Amino acid sequence: MTAHRPRDGRLPAEDRRLRDLHDSTRSNIMASTPSEYVTLVSCDGFEFILPRSAACVSGTIRRMLDPSSKFSEALTGRCVLETLTGIVLEKVCEYLLYNEKHKDQANVPDMDIPPELCLELLMAADYLDT
């Protein structure tokens, strides 16, 4: 998954497609079974749609989405993370998926962390409890 800088407020096609898919299932969320996918939104408006299981690697997000506590995030499946910029959140999402993919495996390839992001990523990790 990649994020793009917003060009004229338009989202890249892929993201939009995914979001449409997400929107179409939103009615289901409201019913009872939580949807497979959740949306993470950065403070500057980027949206990332990823599997719930991947997102819940983060303790904060997991609690945020916990269906038994009826916060608005849990109800909508949409988390607006005011502390994270799109760039950081993109990397975070990459990590979440990376973690999901290599779960229970040994000798996984290292993830590429751009050095200029690492401090912000550290803070994000602290915030998200991952």
Added chain:
Amino acid sequence: MAAMRARNKIRAPRRGFASAKTDDFDSSWKVLSASLTEINTKNASALSFEEIYRSAYRIVLMMRGDDLYEKVKALEEDWLRNNVQKQVTESISASLTRSQGMVEMQDQSNERRAAGERFLGALKARWEDHQLCMGMITDVLMYMDRIISADRTKPSIYVVAMALFRDNVLRAAARPEADPTVYDVLESTILFMIQLERNGHIIERPLVRHCIQMLEGLYENMTEEESSKLYLSVFEPSFLRTSTEFYQGEGRRLIEIGDATTFCRVTSQRISEEQERCRYTLSSMTEPKILHILDEELIRKNIEEVVQLEGTGVRHMLDHGQLDGLRSVYQLNARVDPKKEALIKVVNKRIIEHGKEINASALTSAQGQALSGKSAEDGKKGEKGEKGEKGEKPKEKPVNQQTVSAIQWVDDILALKRQFDTVWETSFLSDQGLQSSIMASFADFININPRSSEYLSLFFDENLKKGIKGKTENEIDALLDNGITLLRYIKDKDLFETYYKKHLSRRLLMKRASSMDAERQMISKMKLEVGNQFTQRIENMFKDMTISEDLSAGYKAHATQTADPDQKRIDLDINVLTSTMWPVEMMTNTKDGQVQLPCNFPKEIESLKQSFEKFYMSKHSGRKLSWQAGMGTADIRATFRRANGKTQRYELNVSTYALIILLLFNDLPDGESYTFEEIQARTRIPNNDLIRNLQSLAVAPKTRVLKKEPMSKDVKPTDQFSFNSDFQSQFVKVRIGVVSGGSNKAENQDQRKDTEKKINEERGSTIEAAIVRIMKQRKKLIHSQLMTEVLAQLSARFVPDVNMVKRRIESLIDREYLERVGEEPPTYGYVA
């Protein structure tokens, strides 16, 4: 990549990216506290987790985490005290706080119950809300928890909130300025509910269960150890206390009812009830504890009394075959006592009672018979006429009644054994301990009867003689097995062996054994049960029989070759018996001390005897044959000359003694007679055998070959005997049985004394042999050790009398087999 890296420096994180306006603690807290209150009032859906989280996050980043912690705590405490507590106390109605007597009026208890349910419901709802809200608040304050709880020794906010609930809701006074706290009301309400359920009412279990779960979720202190759960620390003890009281009362009540079956039923029911209660209403942690109380209060304290209850207890159950009842008694007893002593005691007592009854009935029937026998004897001395009496009576039941009672005894015991076996299998679940104690009881009462060995042998005799006919192999097998089971109980196996040999020898010599296979089977069974040594001699008896068959055939062939062709030959079937293996003394009926001269055989027989002796000696030199005429039989052809000159021939099957007597009359002119004394002088047949044979020849109505003068039942020395040429019988072949000689019956007093004496002699030598064996091996031994070893060696055969062993040791010392080596402790040495 390298170029890329060179260009991109590490960027410092932008601080305060959202806004610096809300930086100060108070405004953040304002947002937070408002949100928390919303959460408490269950309006969370409008809130953004992220927002609250971010506020808390920021406060913690501002290093004000501790302040936040305290503030949240205060907020919650305030909330609980002002809202929740009020709601809960409001739900407590007056009936719940009233003094709690267990005996309450029905309507009052209904009222209380409804109030209780209301209260529990309210409390449960508050608790669940609190749990949920605290869950949410904890989630929101996760960041704070992480930092504060990890760094310092403070409990997490959730734990604190739970403790707050405990202190501010549960431990709050139920009513203002009143003593009982909410918890007290809760406890008494739950106990009341349980009491209701125990009394058969249906209560709302889930409700109670939830409240119990609440108690399980709350702890006495912040560290939340397993053992400090409120449930365990406060509720469970009082639950167990009331249960103990309840079951004490229940036990008393059940005992007063005095019905063992009810007791068992109710108790089992209570057990499963309590199990269920622990599983569905209370906590499974309590299950072993409450079951222990049940075991203790209801079962252990009462089981003995129940087992012994007059009319309904175990004894009654045993007598009436109430297997289910017995099973529940067994199960209850097994719960509290792995040895089940109470039950075993009663079962054993009952077995022994039954056994004594059987012994007594065997004894009385035997004695009754003996008495009648004696009275009929009238004044006749010297002889125990018992056997003669019975056989002589032309009754339908010729078998000695004592024998019947002996067999009855065995049958009764077997029936009893079967009865208890079924009980043991179905009710006592084949419990090992019970089995051995049942066996011990059987052995006890069987050995109380001094004649058990004899009776058992008679039982075998009876069944091997005729009982087997018409039965399948399996039935025979089962029958013999039954007998063998009893043999296992008998302690004096040597006594049994003696009797068995005696009875067996009769069966073999008189050809009464109906199936050799069964006999062999019997032996192999005994061998399995008692051991090789035991059956050795019995097996030798069989060997003698086979050898004798060959010998008879050999002699027949020899005789045809050598015999005088014109002389009428007499066929001889002979059994040569090894005297040590066979109970010879028992067959000859000699009185001790009296030297019995061999009887005079008529010349025909005498020549036959000599001829066989010659034949036998040619085969086995150096052996001595002694003739036991008492056990033999003969087929003779007798010619009766009628007064009208006609002759009538009969074939008579008689005993050897009768043959000798009858042959006497061959030389006697018609019409003349011998007195008893004359016959005795000529034949030298032992006195009592002669009497018995004369009785069967002259007194028994169907076989009166001789006439007796005067005609009476008894034979007196002066009686005259003459040949009865008018003898009539509807058969050509007539069997003249010797009175009592043929069948095996129970012994009378004198015979028994004889047997006992012989047994004692035999035991004496067995003991000596054992002592010498042991001493030879050990050379030197302390008295007590020697005793134990001797007893151990002999216990398989009989239970030796300690005094007898001592006497034998003395006697061995006198005869210089042993010597005294030391006095302290007494020690013996073996003299080689």
